[in-house]
Structure formats: C-alpha cells, structure tokens
Amino acid sequence: MAVAANRTPAPDRHKVARALLSVFDKAGMVDLARGLVELGVELVSTGGSRAALEAANLPVRDVSELTGFPEIMDGRVKTLHPNVHGGLLGIRADPAHAGAMETHGIHGIDLLVVNLYPFAETVASGADRASIIENIDIGGPAMIRAGAKNHAYVSVLTDPADYTAFLEELRENGGAVGLERRRSLAAKAFGMTAAYDAAVSTWFAGETGDAAPARRAFAGTLASSLRYGENPHQSAAFYLDGSQRPGVATARQVQGKELSYNNINDTDAAFELVAEFDAARTAAVAIIKHANPCGVAEGASILDAYERALACDPVSAFGGIVALNRRLDATSAAEIVKVFTEVIIAPDADEEAIALVAAKKNLRLLLTGGLPDPRAAGLLVKSVAGGLLVQSRDSGTVDALDLKVVTKRAPSEVEMADLRFAFRVAKHVKSNAIVYARNLATVGIGAGQMSRVDSARIAARKAEDAARGAGGPVLTQGSVVASDAFFPFADGLLSAVAAGARAVIQPGGSMRDAEVIQAADDNDIAMVFTGMRHFRH
Structure with a gap:
C-alpha cells in the first residue's frame, strides 16, 4: 500500500x-x-x-x-x-x-x-x-x-x-x-x-542449526574512527561485534599511540597464531609483518621463544607485531624493545615490563586478559563486489588430527614434534604456505605465492639470508617442512629436500600423491598426511 x-x-x-x-x-x-x-x-x-x-x-x-x-x-x-x-x-x-x-x-x-x-x-x-x-x-x-x-x-x-x-x-x-x-x-x-x-x-x-539462513545480518558497535585504512586515501573505522573473543578488540591498550587499520589487522593475525600454542604447556612468541609470520617459536620462557622467533627473519621483524601467549616479563620486554616494534600483545604484563615498554612512547602495549580458543566456532566475513562471503572459522587443530605416515621412513619423535609445530604455523601463513621448522622454531617461511615451489624456494632463501646475517649455518638443513595444502607435483617437495628438509607434513589428497610419496621415499624423507587443508587468503 x-x-x-x-x-x-x-x-x-x-x-x-x-x-x-x-x-x-x-x-x-x-x-x-x-x-x-x-x-x-x-x-x-x-x-x-x-x-x-x-x-x-x-x-x-x-x-x-x-x-x-x-x-x-x-x-x-x-x-x-x-x-x-x-x-x-x-x-x-x-x-x-x-x-x-x-x-x-x-x-x-x-x-x-x-x-x-x-x-x-x-x-x-x-x-x-x-x-x-x-x-x-x-x-x-x-x-x-x-x-x-x-x-x-x-x-x-x-x-x-x-x-x-x-x-x-x-x-x-x-x-x-x-x-x-x-x-x-x-x-x-x-x-x-x-x-x-x-x-x-x-x-x-x-x-x-542453519549454517546459511536466507537472510544474514551483521552488526558492530563503533570502537574507534581510524585515521585511514590500508592506505592514506582510504577511510576506515573499527567496530566491535560483541563476541568477546580475547584479542585486539577486547584488549586494554596500556600505552602507545592510536592503533592504525594495519596495526589492528596484523595484531589480530599475530594473536590468533600464538593462541595455537597452549600456554600451560609452552611459552610461544609470534612476530608478524603484513599479516604473515616472519618468525614463530616455542621456548622454555618468553625470552627464549622471542629470541628464537626473531632469529628466523630479523630483517622482516623490524616494525612488526610481537604476540605472546604468556605474561610479558621485564627481561623479555627489555629484549623486545631493542628492535623497532609497532605493537606488543599479550595476556598480561608485569609492572616492571610495562615501565620498560613505556620508555618507547609510540610502542603500543595491548593486554587481553586471556587467549582466544583456536577450536572455538565463529564466522568470518569478507566483502566482494555485490555481496558477502561468509564461512566458519578455521577451527581445525593439528592435535585433533589423525596423522598418517605414508612413507617408508616414519618421523622420529623429535621430527614429529617439529612437524606438529610447523603445521600450526602454516595454518596462519597466507597461501601458498611453506614453513620450515627446527627445534620448535621457524627457520624459513614462504607465503602468498602463486606457486608452491616458489614458496618453498623463498622460504629457503630467507633461511640463507638469516644464516648469512648471523654468521651461522643454514638452519633448514635437518629441518622439517609443512605445507598448508597438498603438493600437486613432486617439484615442491624436491625444492624442500634441496633446502635440507628431512620430514614433511601436508594434507595429501593430490591426484599425484603416489608420485610425491615416491619422491619422498627416494630421498629417505619421512612424510605424514593430515587430511586437513589450511588455505588462508
């Protein structure tokens, strides 16, 4: 009417x-x-x-x-x-x-x-x-x-x-x-x-139980108007969705200048990654640049984990985001502030650590009070021309997977621990993702390439650059390698072998799995299939 x-x-x-x-x-x-x-x-x-x-x-x-x-x-x-x-x-x-x-x-x-x-x-x-x-x-x-x-x-x-x-x-x-x-x-x-x-x-x-209702509504409450978006000519704002998932949206900013659009995006990526590591089991640190990790490590302490994460790619870590899965202590804070860092995010921090960070007036310190659960359900939304793409959160974790050894040689206990570690990290690397790891630390990361072979080569080259800068050996020798998706051909695997990898974790499921497995056997490489892919675009 x-x-x-x-x-x-x-x-x-x-x-x-x-x-x-x-x-x-x-x-x-x-x-x-x-x-x-x-x-x-x-x-x-x-x-x-x-x-x-x-x-x-x-x-x-x-x-x-x-x-x-x-x-x-x-x-x-x-x-x-x-x-x-x-x-x-x-x-x-x-x-x-x-x-x-x-x-x-x-x-x-x-x-x-x-x-x-x-x-x-x-x-x-x-x-x-x-x-x-x-x-x-x-x-x-x-x-x-x-x-x-x-x-x-x-x-x-x-x-x-x-x-x-x-x-x-x-x-x-x-x-x-x-x-x-x-x-x-x-x-x-x-x-x-x-x-x-x-x-x-x-x-x-x-x-x-309707995963795709006929009409879907999304809403947010303005947290802050941002100076600009990814680039200065783009306007931007930050909204809260009310979910209370621990992270940048719920964190208390102790100090530092206003967060930018890119800071928020990268800090979220960093904290979601480090939350893959159970704080009751191990200390872990992730260093992120442009939403990709440039170094991740477990350690006996936050300081140990930070130093090992930084060693993976200290050049890229400049101006990055540092995420911790445990309380920030003064000793760790003193080391972190030696490198120009945009944001530190952690569940909590000691008063002495807060005072040390305060000396860097532009460095943002965010305290969340907890870690997000990597297994929790949720929705991710992305805009496309004329619509929205909606999917459930990637809540798959390597601990819940039935890993299948597919090669003649099975991974050793040490290799298996490194494989699980590397696959945790690969889940948070832009596809195509290749992660070399050794002793529960990344030693080379290749991200966002159109070819998986290129990712493997870039990760190996990054490891060589880090070794040259540190004056030490190339740590991909004797490492393990994780791939976020299957190797479509044996060439990607062989590039990892050439870099020194001795064990591989990948989802499997390629039409040429047999060819890839044969290449692994021919080079005495241990390989496990996860049955789960972790594309991240």
Missing part, C-alpha cells in the same frame, strides 16, 4: 515538553531526569525506571496513566498502545494527525529515553534458552523506531553517553533541541535496533 509523503518541513528547533523514560541500563537516567524536570519537562515512565525516579523524589507519571491500561504479562505489554505510539508518531504540523491526536486524547511525546534488554549479554553469559528468549525486547525497539522515524518532532536517546550533551543543548536553547541533533540521534537509534535484531537473528540461526 502506498504511503502518502509528509511534506511538512521539520522545525529547526522543537521544544521538549514531555519525555518517556523506559530503560534497562539506568546509568545516568536520574541525573538526566532531574535536568529535564528543572526545564519544566513532564516525565512519564515504566516499571523499574519509574521506581528509580520516584526514589529520587522526581515527579513522574506512570505510563498506564497515558494508556488507561495496566502493565500485563510480566511487563511484556506496557507501551504497545496507540496513546504511546500515537504520541511518538504524530506529525504535529499535519492537521489530520493533530486532529486524530485531539480526538483520541493523545498527547505528544517529544523525548524518548530507551535502551534495551541485554540480549547479547544474556547469550554470552550461557543462560538457558528461556532466559534468552525473555531478553528479546519488543516494546523498546518498537518505540525507538517510531520516535526515530518521527525525528522531526521527537528526540530519541538510546545511549547514556549522549545524555549530558543533550541536556546542555536544551539549556542553551530554552528547552528546545535542534534538528541536526534529532537527526543524529535518529541515525544512532536505527543503528542500535538493527544491531539488536542482527544479534537475535544470528542466535536463532545457531539454535536452528
């Missing part, structure tokens, strides 16, 4: 005479209400909000006085009434609307102060299904959308952070609010209800 357009221009300023307050989060509500009363605004409220206002000795009418109907069904029905929605939606300058309001005794509502039941927080708390359902707000979103649609006459406050500025404007303008602010608040209100509905629909999709 066609809807007639309202061509009555919105007033530049609109005086607030009546406010409806109905909030779950009552932070700042009483102070706001007190300021409104001082300006002569009539307060109308519901349930717990009304009780809080009365406790503060503020004059307030119960919403049932407007509706002529009590709250029923445990508060499920209290504001869903024409006297409320008519007061929000009525166009004051439209004679037909004004006549309907007068005929039916509907009084305009000029200010709506509403925030919603904590649906996402209830889901995150692990609450039962009934509790989650009960925390789906109905009346709140309905009122917010009504008031925001009619922002020509209604201001909608959904965020306590906006209360102070709103009151200041009212005081400066004799109790009136400008159109620009009303529009801004309306835009924020619709963003909030969209995000709320996205959270509800995502939960329902999970409940029904």
Whole structure:
C-alpha cells in the first residue's frame, strides 16, 4: 500500500515538553531526569525506571496513566498502545494527525529515553534458552523506531553517553533541541535496533542449526574512527561485534599511540597464531609483518621463544607485531624493545615490563586478559563486489588430527614434534604456505605465492639470508617442512629436500600423491598426511 509523503518541513528547533523514560541500563537516567524536570519537562515512565525516579523524589507519571491500561504479562505489554505510539508518531504540523491526536486524547511525546534488554549479554553469559528468549525486547525497539522515524518532532536517546550533551543543548536553547541533533540521534537509534535484531537473528540461526539462513545480518558497535585504512586515501573505522573473543578488540591498550587499520589487522593475525600454542604447556612468541609470520617459536620462557622467533627473519621483524601467549616479563620486554616494534600483545604484563615498554612512547602495549580458543566456532566475513562471503572459522587443530605416515621412513619423535609445530604455523601463513621448522622454531617461511615451489624456494632463501646475517649455518638443513595444502607435483617437495628438509607434513589428497610419496621415499624423507587443508587468503 502506498504511503502518502509528509511534506511538512521539520522545525529547526522543537521544544521538549514531555519525555518517556523506559530503560534497562539506568546509568545516568536520574541525573538526566532531574535536568529535564528543572526545564519544566513532564516525565512519564515504566516499571523499574519509574521506581528509580520516584526514589529520587522526581515527579513522574506512570505510563498506564497515558494508556488507561495496566502493565500485563510480566511487563511484556506496557507501551504497545496507540496513546504511546500515537504520541511518538504524530506529525504535529499535519492537521489530520493533530486532529486524530485531539480526538483520541493523545498527547505528544517529544523525548524518548530507551535502551534495551541485554540480549547479547544474556547469550554470552550461557543462560538457558528461556532466559534468552525473555531478553528479546519488543516494546523498546518498537518505540525507538517510531520516535526515530518521527525525528522531526521527537528526540530519541538510546545511549547514556549522549545524555549530558543533550541536556546542555536544551539549556542553551530554552528547552528546545535542534534538528541536526534529532537527526543524529535518529541515525544512532536505527543503528542500535538493527544491531539488536542482527544479534537475535544470528542466535536463532545457531539454535536452528542453519549454517546459511536466507537472510544474514551483521552488526558492530563503533570502537574507534581510524585515521585511514590500508592506505592514506582510504577511510576506515573499527567496530566491535560483541563476541568477546580475547584479542585486539577486547584488549586494554596500556600505552602507545592510536592503533592504525594495519596495526589492528596484523595484531589480530599475530594473536590468533600464538593462541595455537597452549600456554600451560609452552611459552610461544609470534612476530608478524603484513599479516604473515616472519618468525614463530616455542621456548622454555618468553625470552627464549622471542629470541628464537626473531632469529628466523630479523630483517622482516623490524616494525612488526610481537604476540605472546604468556605474561610479558621485564627481561623479555627489555629484549623486545631493542628492535623497532609497532605493537606488543599479550595476556598480561608485569609492572616492571610495562615501565620498560613505556620508555618507547609510540610502542603500543595491548593486554587481553586471556587467549582466544583456536577450536572455538565463529564466522568470518569478507566483502566482494555485490555481496558477502561468509564461512566458519578455521577451527581445525593439528592435535585433533589423525596423522598418517605414508612413507617408508616414519618421523622420529623429535621430527614429529617439529612437524606438529610447523603445521600450526602454516595454518596462519597466507597461501601458498611453506614453513620450515627446527627445534620448535621457524627457520624459513614462504607465503602468498602463486606457486608452491616458489614458496618453498623463498622460504629457503630467507633461511640463507638469516644464516648469512648471523654468521651461522643454514638452519633448514635437518629441518622439517609443512605445507598448508597438498603438493600437486613432486617439484615442491624436491625444492624442500634441496633446502635440507628431512620430514614433511601436508594434507595429501593430490591426484599425484603416489608420485610425491615416491619422491619422498627416494630421498629417505619421512612424510605424514593430515587430511586437513589450511588455505588462508
């Protein structure tokens, strides 16, 4: 049905005479209400909000006085009434609307102060299904959308952070609010209800086991506007998705300048990689540059792991991101700050370590309070022209795989430990990925090449460059090698053999597996198949 357009221009300023307050989060509500009363605004409220206002000795009418109907069904029905929605939606300058309001005794509502039941927080708390359902707000979103649609006459406050500025404007303008602010608040209100509905629909999709629902909504809350994106001519912003997965989004930035788009992207890659290593079992450090690792190692301590990770490619580590799976201690911090580093991210840090990092005023230190679970489910989203690609997170871990020895020679115990280590790292290297490892440290990494052979050669050359710089042996000799996907031909394997690798881990599954296995046997190479690929684009 066609809807007639309202061509009555919105007033530049609109005086607030009546406010409806109905909030779950009552932070700042009483102070706001007190300021409104001082300006002569009539307060109308519901349930717990009304009780809080009365406790503060503020004059307030119960919403049932407007509706002529009590709250029923445990508060499920209290504001869903024409006297409320008519007061929000009525166009004051439209004679037909004004006549309907007068005929039916509907009084305009000029200010709506509403925030919603904590649906996402209830889901995150692990609450039962009934509790989650009960925390789906109905009346709140309905009122917010009504008031925001009619922002020509209604201001909608959904965020306590906006209360102070709103009151200041009212005081400066004799109790009136400008159109620009009303529009801004309306835009924020619709963003909030969209995000709320996205959270509800995502939960329902999970409940029904629908991996590809007919409509998929994604939402985020602005964490910060960034100076620019990957390049200075691109605008950018950082949003939180509310998942609370430990990492850059949830971290406390102890010090350092503002994070850039590239910092956030690289720091996330670094922390997700280092989380593959159980902190209760081993210390681990990952050094990342442009979302690829340039060195990863396990060690007896964070310092040991850092020094061994740095040795893999100290040139590329300059200006990189350092991620730790354990608390940052002072000894390790003193060593890390010797190399120009953009970001250090760790679960925690000693006070002495924090003080050492503070000497480098531009170095960002992020503390997360924990590690993300590499096995946890989740969604990854990528935009393409005209659409979105959505996939589940790569939650496969080498510890959960049934490794199959396919060559005549089986890996030794030491080789097997290195193979598992290398495959953990390969999961986080851009495809085509080749990782050489020795003694639980990377010694050569090849990433993002169109040919797997090229990745193997680049990784070997990186190892040679590191050896030349350190004045020591090339550590790919006697190493193991991991490939994120199968070798389509034997040439990639033979390049690794030429670099000195003695054992291989790869998914298998090529039409030429037999040829590759034969090449391994011919060179006395041990090889295991994982049955799982780890492409990362």
